[in-house]
Amino acid sequence: MRKEASLSIVEDVKNKKFLMVQNQRGINKGCMNFPGGKQEPGETMEECVIRETFEETGLTIKNPVKVGYVEFPTKDFFVHVYKSTEFSGTIHENKDEAKVFWIDEKDIPYAEMREADRDFLPEIMAGKYVARRYIYDENFHLQEIINLEKNF
Secondary structure: OOEEEEEEEEEEOOOOEEEEEEEOOOOOOOOEEOOEEEOOOOOOHHHHHHHHHHHHHOOEEEOOEEEEEEEEHHHOEEEEEEEEOEEEOOOOOEOOOEEEEEEEHHHOOHHHOOHHHHHHHHHHHOOOOEEEEEEEOOOOOEEEEEEOOOOO
């Protein structure tokens, strides 16, 4: 079954930091990434990214802007990437789900991220919209990267 999901890049412009998580469970256990998760029935993707960011971090984001779309068809995951620079609240952790922390852009731990994230994130950070398909094998090794049209 097709799983639509969101990924939330939250930037604290004033302090020049980004909100990241280290996943403690699921398909990305141990990997560094950004908050996000699966869309619930009847929920828009914007509602999804706001809810998932709040559930994982305690922050309420405002005015998320879509900056990318990445597909993982062999894992049946289709991810809409948003960026937010407006937020309120204080970060908290759900230690069973993810460790949450702020980090300088220059210190983003690319080596601890999935190959796809290492591929598209620098372009998004440079202000580009990214639309890609990543083909992974059954052992989660990246086999192919396909550029897509921006129709998502």
